Amino acid sequence: MTAVAALGARPIRSARADIRGTADGGAVVETDDYMLEFDGAAGSLIVQLAGRLDGGDTVQDLAAAAACDPSLIAEVIKTLQVHGAVFDLAAVDNRSGGELRAALRQECAFWAKEIQAHSFWRTLLSGAANPETVFGWGIEQFHYVEAANEYMAAAAANCRLDHGVRMRIGKRFAEEAEHGDIFLRGLERCGFAHEAVVDAPPLPATNALKDYLFELACSDTIATEATFNLMQSSSEPLTKEGLARFYGELTRVYPFAGPMFQAFHDHALIDVEAGHERTIFDDLCDAPGLVTSVVGRRAVDAVRGLAEHFILFFDNIETYYGARDAIVPRRAVDMDAFTR
Ligand SMILES: [Fe+2]
Known part of the structure; x- marks a missing residue:
């Protein structure tokens, strides 16, 4: 099973993570340590939500804003979290x-x-x-x-x-x-x-x-x-x-x-x-x-x-x-x- 973030997680993006779209509709997330590439639905979601990853919205809120299945957001957020590109402010x-x-x-x-x-x-x-x-x-x-x-x-x-x-x-x-x-x-x-x-x-x-x-x-x-x-x-x-x-x-x-x-x-x-x-x-x-x-x-x-x-x-x-x-x-x- 793929690890997913909780629906109540409130992801904040690290200042170290640069998020940008690619010509074919995907996304690249880059820090000093690594580069992650996302294509398809996950890629376009990341680009769409990049500006909202400030710890104010839960995964549920982000799904509502993007009109998509919360489980897809939860999966993407977990991947970013595992790499330290986002942090869950609701964890405390x-x-x-x-x-x-x-x-x-x-x-x-x-x-x-x-x-x-x-x-x-x-x-x-x-x-x-x-x-x-x-x-x-x-x-x-x-x-x-x-x-x-x-x-x-x-x-x-x-x-x-x-x-x-x-x-x-x-x-x-x-x-x-x-x-x-x-x-x-x-x-x-x-x-x-x-x-x-x-x-x-x-x-x-x-x-x-x-x-x-x-x-x-x-x-x-x-x-x-x-x-x-x-x-x-x-x-x-x-x-x-x-x-x-x-x-x-x-x-x-x-x-x-x-x-x-x-x-x-x-x-x-x-x-x-x-x-x-x-x-x-x-x-x-x-x-x-x-x-x-x-x-x-x-x-x-x-x-x-x-x-x-x-x-x-x-x-x-x-x-x-x-x-x-x-x-x-x-x-x-x-x-x-x-x-x-
Ligand atoms: Fe000291």
Whole structure:
């Protein structure tokens, strides 16, 4: 029997998947990893529905829109899903406890890949990024890592669960508290004055990301913890060798930023050694009756919101620092200059 998606599945198309029609009425779905070809009814259906695969419609809705047999859509969607060209946003619906944990892990892996598929990364890894973008990314990343001093502290202070959980949240904050300094030292070794980086106003999307995490930490302990599942998620398992390769390559193409990449590398190694793969949220899912389907909904929404903020973070870095007249570091407002 051919595997099919459920009629209630809500497929969202990956930004990595390019869908186009062919001259003979079929369709081609292409990502960096593979190329799928569809002909006949399946091909024309894919082209017809490509614009609606945004997670808003169920398979049933799509069948009604295309006036076709739902089982045909279900079969096509399953094929796309197996190859990672679409993801089912309904997979986390009405789940609780360990089931939610497993489903949310899958969804976090999807969003991690979407974030990594951003054109910022493509440009950076190709060696075509300008120095302003390379250093601008470093400065915005510093602001984000430094923000742990606010949102992780707020998560501990506002923890609404028991003492043991609060202590774990506090311990994580203590481990992360100094990490911004690692980035700062790397930027200093590239010639940037300490104050110039610290005082540089973060880009609007960096501030939005920081504010999002802070607000959540003040208001919803379990949803906050769920967002760490996305922060810990990467499309490939992180290893010492993988990190050395990644930063070695960036240093080779942008030698002027070598000390900054060394700092990024040092930081990534600390986090790998800390072994944060199993999160506090994962453990909360085992507590009887705690992560109900209603609470799970809030956790899912929090993760999706964070994924969106990360994507906007890279959008903003790309557009601001990629512009011809970008100033790096951004200049702080100097009140004295207006009163002299
Ligand atoms: Fe860290």
